[in-house]
Amino acid sequence: MKLCFVTVGATASFHKLLEQVLSSEFLEILAKRHYTHLLIQYGKDGQQIFQNFIDSGQPHHGLTLGGFDFQPSIDAQMMMTVEREVVHQERGLIICHAGSGTVLAGLRLGVPLIVVPNPDLADNHQQELADELEEGNYVISSSVKDLGSAISRAETQKSEVLSIRTGTTTLAESMSDELSFLD
Amino acid sequence: MSASSLSFWDLLLWCVVLAITLGTIILLVLLISLTISQNTIPSKCRPRGSPIHLLVVLGSGGHTAEMLYMLERMKFDPQIYTYRTYLVSSGDNFSADKAKEFEAQHVQNSQGHVHSNNYTIVTVPRARRVHQSYLTAPFSTLQCFWACLNVLRGLHPDQKLPKEYSSLYPDLILTNGPATALCVVAGAKLIRFFLYLAKYTVLCLGLQKTSTFASAPKLRAIYIESWARVSSLSTSGVLLLPLADRFLVQWPAQAGRRAWWGMKRTQYAGWLVI
Numbered sequence: 001m002k003l004c005f006v007t008v009g010a011t012a013s014f015h016k017l018l019e020q021v022l023s024s025e026f027l028e029i030l031a032k033r034h035y036t037h038l039l040i041q042y043g044k045d046g047q048q049i050f051q052n053f054i055d056s057g058q059p060h061h062g063l064t065l066g067g068f069d070f071q072p073s074i075d076a077q078m079m080m081t082v083e084r085e086v087v088h089q090e091r092g093l094i095i096c097h098a099g100s101g102t103v104l105a106g107l108r109l110g111v112p113l114i115v116v117p118n119p120d121l122a123d124n125h126q127q128e129l130a131d132e133l134e135e136g137n138y139v140i141s142s143s144v145k146d147l148g149s150a151i152s153r154a155e156t157q158k159s160e161v162l163s164i165r166t167g168t169t170t171l172a173e174s175m176s177d178e179l180s181f182l183d
Numbered sequence: 184m185s186a187s188s189l190s191f192w193d194l195l196l197w198c199v200v201l202a203i204t205l206g207t208i209i210l211l212v213l214l215i216s217l218t219i220s221q222n223t224i225p226s227k228c229r230p231r232g233s234p235i236h237l238l239v240v241l242g243s244g245g246h247t248a249e250m251l252y253m254l255e256r257m258k259f260d261p262q263i264y265t266y267r268t269y270l271v272s273s274g275d276n277f278s279a280d281k282a283k284e285f286e287a288q289h290v291q292n293s294q295g296h297v298h299s300n301n302y303t304i305v306t307v308p309r310a311r312r313v314h315q316s317y318l319t320a321p322f323s324t325l326q327c328f329w330a331c332l333n334v335l336r337g338l339h340p341d342q343k344l345p346k347e348y349s350s351l352y353p354d355l356i357l358t359n360g361p362a363t364a365l366c367v368v369a370g371a372k373l374i375r376f377f378l379y380l381a382k383y384t385v386l387c388l389g390l391q392k393t394s395t396f397a398s399a400p401k402l403r404a405i406y407i408e409s410w411a412r413v414s415s416l417s418t419s420g421v422l423l424l425p426l427a428d429r430f431l432v433q434w435p436a437q438a439g440r441r442a443w444w445g446m447k448r449t450q451y452a453g454w455l456v457i
Contacts, residue, residue, distance in 0.1 A: 100411035101245050104252075104456055128413045132434070167433075167453030171407070172257045174429055174452065175264075178355055178403040179235060180225045 003080050003092040004030055007041040009099045010070050014118050016144045018046050021095065022053040024061070029148050031061035033155060035092070040067040041074060074102075081111045093154055095147070098126035103139065112154040113139040116147065214443075216376060217425050221447045229399035234347055237264040238334070240358035240367050241271045241278040249410060250359050251285045253455045261290045266344065267302040268353060270334055272309045272363055279304050305339045307331055310362035324366070331366040335374055335402065349398075356404040358427075360419035364406070368426045371402040405429045408437060408449070410456045416440065424449070431455070 006021050008014040020026060021040065030038060042050050050067040071077075081092030091111065096102040098117040106113040115133065117126040134141040140157065142150035239254070241247040261267075267290075269282040286302050307330035311320045333339050337351025344351060356371055358364040378401075406427035408420045414436045416424070424430060425442035431452040432438055438451035 099245075100409065101248055104249075104410065107457055125412065125415065128415075129411055132413045164457060165433075165453045167451040168438075169431070169450050169452050170257065171253055171431065171452060171455050174405055174431060174450070175257075175355060175357070178400075178405060178429055179229055180227045180400055181229050181231050182227050 001037055001080075001088060002035045002090040003037045003039060004035050004095065005039045005041075005077055005081055005092065006095045007074060007077075007097070007102055008043045008046060009097045009102065009118075010043060011099075012097075012118060012121060013043050013045050014097055014116075014120075015046065015049060016120075017095075017097070017116055017118075018042055018049045020144045020147055022049060024058045026148065027059070027061045027063050029151055031063060033151060034090075035063060037064045037066070039077060039080075040065075041071070041077070042067050042069060044069055075105065078105055078109055078111070082109055093151070098130045098141075100129065103129070103133070107138060112157050114147070114150045114154050115139045115141050116144060117141070119143075217372075217442075218445050220372065220375070221425070221428065222445070225400035225403075233399070234265040234345075235263055235355065236266045236268065236344065236348055236353045238268045238270060238353035238356045238367070239282075240356065240364050241269055241275070241282060242359060242361050242364060243272065243275055244277060245411075246359050246361060246409070247271075247275075247278040247281050249456050250357070250407075251281055253359075253407065254285065254357075255289055256455065256457075259289060261301070264355075265301060266348065268334070268342065269302065269304045270331070270363070270367065271304060271306055273306050274309070279306075300343070300345065303341055303343065305334050305341045307334060307363065307366075310366060324362075327363060328366045328370060331363070331370045332374070335367070335370050350401060352401040354399070354401055354403070356402065357407075358404065358423075359407045359409060360417060360423075362419065364419055365422050365426075368404045368406070368423055371404055372426055375402055403428045405431065407431045407452070407455065408433065410434075410454065412437065 006017070008017055018040070021038070027038065040050060047067070047069055054065065078094060080089065081094055083089060083091040093112045093114065094106045095114045095116065096106065098115045103113065103115060115130045117130045130139070130141040133139045137157070140150050140154045239250065241250060267286070269279075271278040271282070282304050290302070308323065308326050310324045310327040312323070315323065330339075334342070335352060337344055352374070356367060358367060404427045406420070406423045406429070408431065409417060410433045412420065412432075413434050416437065420430075424440065425446060430447070430449040432440075432449045433452060433454055433456070435451055438449055440449045441447060
């Protein structure tokens with residue numbers, strides 16, 4: 001199994017991303033790269049778009065499609081993109097909005113991540129985060145319409161252990177300092 | 184006729200002058216005490232191994248997840264932070280459940296046995312509910328502030344701090360926003376201001392000797408800016424910049440900021456959430 005997991009987040013709807021992912025062209029790109037499954041967390045008002053695509057009878061190019069609206073935790077779904085030979089699970093891909101919770105979870109797993117900032121959100125510090133993470137080679141940042149080419153970039157991204165950024169202090173040190181222990 | 188109208192305008196003028204003077208004095212006292220407070224380094228007088236009461240403010244969904252992940256990643260040591268109070272907003276069952284889960288998985292395990300009397304979860308009213316009118320928001324914020332003051336003074340009905348703790352005030356406050364955090368940290372500063380005044384009044388009157396007051400610092404607050412904030416501070420960050428005793432940021436571009444001249448700068452702590 002090789003899974004592409006798409007998540008749009010629970011708070012704001014992101015129909016543009018859903019429509020892009022649920023297209024015959026996009027599925028073809030996934031099929032060419034040997035993906036076998038596409039799982040979509042489409043959010044509370046995205047079910048119609050998902051259902052419309054299933055009903056439209058457009059070719060799926062051999063991919064198995066699945067979708068759900070919301071779950072308290074999507075850790076299990078994200079885990080299915082991690083390479084595990086025992087269960088014939090290949091290294092997959094996560095496509096997500098630039099919400100920090102999902103991005104962090106993806107980074108912790110070390111799977112390829114394509115981050116698509118939602119342009120409809122008013123306070124768009126998501127874009128800044130996505131740009132900064134791409135600069136550090138942590139993720140691929142993409143707009144909705146460039147998603148196809150982002151996949152080939154994500155595939156070539158090396159699987160390496162995340163280099164953790166360290167600062168001039170740590171939380172444990174800061175807490176201990178504030179308590180003013182005797183030396 | 185002209186004399187009486189003149190005296191009315193005179194009165195108004197004096198009132199305005201008085202109001203401006205009072206306002207300026209209050210503002211100056213506020214600015215100066217905040218500056219003094221941030222620049223005062225407490226003397227090292229806490230013996231290692233003494234019991235520590237930590238107050239963790241759990242904001243909501245993403246804030247709570249980040250906070251608990253940071254504690255997990257720093258290899259939180261319950262032998263140091265012997266008593267934990269988790270503060271959650273009313274209706275936020277997610278945060279309360281996550282705190283219980285964190286205690287069960289990471290704190291209680293490392294001790295080898297389960298203790299339920301070394302932590303507590305307290306609930307305060309929300310500062311502003313989603314979609315609440317801005318007209319009523321100041322009142323609910325005051326209500327939240329009052330509840331936070333009670334938690335800080337150990338007067339919340341759910342708080343049962345064991346006897347070995349010398350004071351009901353928490354030693355350290357850990358927060359990453361949003362609104363409730365402001366109430367907690369502002370409340371802590373207010374209490375410290377009054378404790379400071381009381382201490383100096385007693386000293387000046389010569390009622391007690393200085394040595395009586397050589398106690399370890401209380402109610403120190405650390406604020407951690409969200410990992411999602413790359414180049415600009417969040418609203419709670421901006422407001423807490425002059426109030427927090429230590430301000431940690433997770434991106435280099437955010438380091439070195441300060442509220443105004445002479446204030447403490449933000450410190451780059453690297454990524455605390457991965």
